[in-house]
Amino acid sequence: MIISKTAINGPAIIDLEQRSDHRGFFARTFCVDEFTEAGLIASVEQCNLSYNHRAGTLRGMHFQVFPHPEAKLVRCIAGAIVDIVVDLRPGSPTRFEHVAVELSAENRRALYVPPYFAHGYQTLVDGAEVLYQVSGSYAPEAERGLCWHDPGLGLDWPLPVTVVSPKDASWELLAERDHQLLDGMPEPAGASR
Numbered sequence: 001m002i003i004s005k006t007a008i009n010g011p012a013i014i015d016l017e018q019r020s021d022h023r024g025f026f027a028r029t030f031c032v033d034e035f036t037e038a039g040l041i042a043s044v045e046q047c048n049l050s051y052n053h054r055a056g057t058l059r060g061m062h063f064q065v066f067p068h069p070e071a072k073l074v075r076c077i078a079g080a081i082v083d084i085v086v087d088l089r090p091g092s093p094t095r096f097e098h099v100a101v102e103l104s105a106e107n108r109r110a111l112y113v114p115p116y117f118a119h120g121y122q123t124l125v126d127g128a129e130v131l132y133q134v135s136g137s138y139a140p141e142a143e144r145g146l147c148w149h150d151p152g153l154g155l156d157w158p159l160p161v162t163v164v165s166p167k168d169a170s171w172e173l174l175a176e177r178d179h180q181l182l183d184g185m186p187e188p189a190g191a192s193r
Helices: 032-037 174-181
Strands: 002-005 012-015 019-021 024-026 046-052 057-064 072-078 080-087 098-104 110-113 117-123 128-134 143-145
Touching: 046 057, 057 080, 072 080, 072 098, 072 117, 080 110, 080 128, 098 110
Parallel strands: none
Antiparallel strands: 002 012, 012 110, 019 024, 046 128, 057 117, 057 143, 072 110, 072 128, 080 098, 080 117
C-alpha cells in the first residue's frame, strides 16, 4: 500500500502497490501494521456496502460524535465517485476546510476518513458501489450531518444532484447550527477555541 497525506492533516489517500504477472495483479488493500505505523486508526468493527442507481446521487455529509466517533476507509468498487471530507475538529487550524478525492473501480484508490470529519460522496456514473470499513458501530444517537450544499462550506460537487435522501436534504446550514457541532465533541488536548 502507498499511504499519502492530503492537504489537511488526518485524511489519507491509499493507493495499491500492485504485484503484477501474467495472471493480473495482487495488492494489499488494508494492513493493521501499516495503518498503525502511519498513525491511522486500524480497527474495523463493521463493513458496509452502498449501491447507487443513478449518476449524481449524493450521500452525506455524515459524522458521529463522542462517545461513538468513527474512522472510515472508503473505496469505490464499481463505477466512480467524488468523495469529500470536512474537518470538524475543535481547535483544528483547518476546521471547516475540506478535501475532495475521486475514487473509482479503475483507480482502485481508497480514502481514509478520521473521526470528527464529515464524509459524503457523489456518484459520477450509474451503478456505483462503495465499500466502507468502519472503526465503530453505527450509533443513531451520535449521528450528525452537514448540509451538502451549505455555502459556508463551499463544497464543489461535480454534477447536478439527482438523488438525495430526505434526511441528507434536511441537515441545517452551518451558520444555523455551529454550536450544535460541538455537542459531544471533546476538545483535543492543547487546543483552544
